[in-house]
Amino acid sequence: MRKEFLPFCRPSITESDIAAVGDVLRSGWITTGPKVQELERMVAVRTGAKEAIAATSGTALMHLALTALGIGRGDEVIGPSMTWVSTPNMVELMGARNVFVDVDRETQLVSSEAIDAAITPRTRLVIPVHYAGAPCDLDAIRAVCRRRGVPILEDAAHAIGTQYKGREIGGEDTAIFSLHPIKNITSGEGGVLTTNDEALASRIRRLRFHGLAVDANDRKQQGRSPQSEVEEPGYKQNMPDMNAVLAVRQLPRLDSFIARREQIASAYKKRLAEIEGILPLADPPWPHRHARHLVVVRVDERASGIDRLAFTEGLKERNIGTGIHFLAAHTQRWYREQRPEWMGRLPNTEWNSARICTLPCFPDMTDDDVTSVVDAIKDTISQARTRVPGGRNARAGVTAP
Numbered sequence: 001m002r003k004e005f006l007p008f009c010r011p012s013i014t015e016s017d018i019a020a021v022g023d024v025l026r027s028g029w030i031t032t033g034p035k036v037q038e039l040e041r042m043v044a045v046r047t048g049a050k051e052a053i054a055a056t057s058g059t060a061l062m063h064l065a066l067t068a069l070g071i072g073r074g075d076e077v078i079g080p081s082m083t084w085v086s087t088p089n090m091v092e093l094m095g096a097r098n099v100f101v102d103v104d105r106e107t108q109l110v111s112s113e114a115i116d117a118a119i120t121p122r123t124r125l126v127i128p129v130h131y132a133g134a135p136c137d138l139d140a141i142r143a144v145c146r147r148r149g150v151p152i153l154e155d156a157a158h159a160i161g162t163q164y165k166g167r168e169i170g171g172e173d174t175a176i177f178s179l180h181p182i183k184n185i186t187s188g189e190g191g192v193l194t195t196n197d198e199a200l201a202s203r204i205r206r207l208r209f210h211g212l213a214v215d216a217n218d219r220k221q222q223g224r225s226p227q228s229e230v231e232e233p234g235y236k237q238n239m240p241d242m243n244a245v246l247a248v249r250q251l252p253r254l255d256s257f258i259a260r261r262e263q264i265a266s267a268y269k270k271r272l273a274e275i276e277g278i279l280p281l282a283d284p285p286w287p288h289r290h291a292r293h294l295v296v297v298r299v300d301e302r303a304s305g306i307d308r309l310a311f312t313e314g315l316k317e318r319n320i321g322t323g324i325h326f327l328a329a330h331t332q333r334w335y336r337e338q339r340p341e342w343m344g345r346l347p348n349t350e351w352n353s354a355r356i357c358t359l360p361c362f363p364d365m366t367d368d369d370v371t372s373v374v375d376a377i378k379d380t381i382s383q384a385r386t387r388v389p390g391g392r393n394a395r396a397g398v399t400a401p
């Protein structure tokens with residue numbers, strides 16, 4: 001058994017990253033300034049988008065984008081329930097309704113067919129999620145949305161560096177990336193929105209900082225001109241330079257991070273293939289580059305002899321951390337109580353929600369770390385099978401639909 005705890009994720013921070021943050025702190029300018037501008041430029045260049053806007057989090061950008069798009073009471077927003085709750089929460093806080101669509105059971109991605117079937121005259125927006133760093137079938141989704149006249153806002157929180165048919169995510173529709181510490185690159189906390197819609201971009205920039213007028217000139221200078229006035233009441237969600245500098249340092253390393261993640265993910269895939277009932281996700285069939293943000297398996301109790309709770313507890317006892325991405329939003333308390341109509345209507349989402357487990361995967365993991373996870377999985381399962389007669393694990397806690 002390994003001696004030290006292995007978390008399921010750890011950001012790659014070098015001594016020179018730390019020094020760069022120190023330089024910003026010593027510079028006399030620590031809030032939004034040249035480092036944010038540099039980050040925005042770099043993300044725009046990388047994705048091919050005209051505009052990139054940094055803010056305090058992906059969630060903040062979701063809020064700003066929904067506000068700028070005028071989403072409100074009586075509106076419906078289509079997206080998966082298999083996502084981080086921040087997106088459905090922002091939709092509810094705008095006074096709009098989530099219309100959840102089921103995901104594919106093997107990829108956890110939403111399909112154009114499911115979206116098409118969910119569109120009503122009240123639909124104002126579709127939010128596909130590039131789950132775990134695999135892209136949705138954007139050509140098919142765009143075709144449906146164009147035909148039905150509904151805009152797309154991509155939740156690309158997992159997908160910085162993901163490519164769909166050779167094109168970088170974020171270059172076409174409006175997309176939101178997260179720079180939270182567990183994501184593929186980080187600014188501590190933060191997010192970046194990309195878009196080619198310049199009117200939308202300037203409204204989001206304004207809403208990001210008190211609703212003050214922002215012109216092109218402001219973006220070339222530190223801060224804003226002291227004369228700028230409120231054009232509409234706005235929020236306060238600008239990213240500080242001391243955060244931005246970290247992502248400025250990390251973005252050039254993104255491809256090497258993904259290459260290492262790819263090695264780890266394929267080692268898991270090969271070595272877990274022989275274990276019955278530990279089911280990897282499938283990669284989507286369209287051409288893509290997977291960002292390998294999360295390595296997710298489904299713990300199928302019937303085949304493995306162990307339920308997810310016993311599995312994750314067993315790994316924890318063996319010093320291996322795991323995550324759950326995600327407990328489906330509609331199964332969580334507020335949604336269960338306030339939006340009960342969704343229970344039972346999303347069978348693939350519910351099946352996965354009860355079984356998924358995220359295994360450790362981050363660029364600084366060693367091959368020995370991967371081996372220790374695989375050994376711990378084998379050990380946990382064989383112990384569970386011998387402990388309970390018939391090979392079934394009787395521990396309660398997770399109710400599978």
Ligand SMILES: *Cc1c(COP(=O)(O)O)cnc(C)c1O
Nearest residue numbers: 057058059084157178179180190
């Ligand atoms: C992390 C995440 C978000 C939110 O990003 P934050 O920067 O943490 O606010 C949104 N959607 C998904 C799918 C995520 O994983």
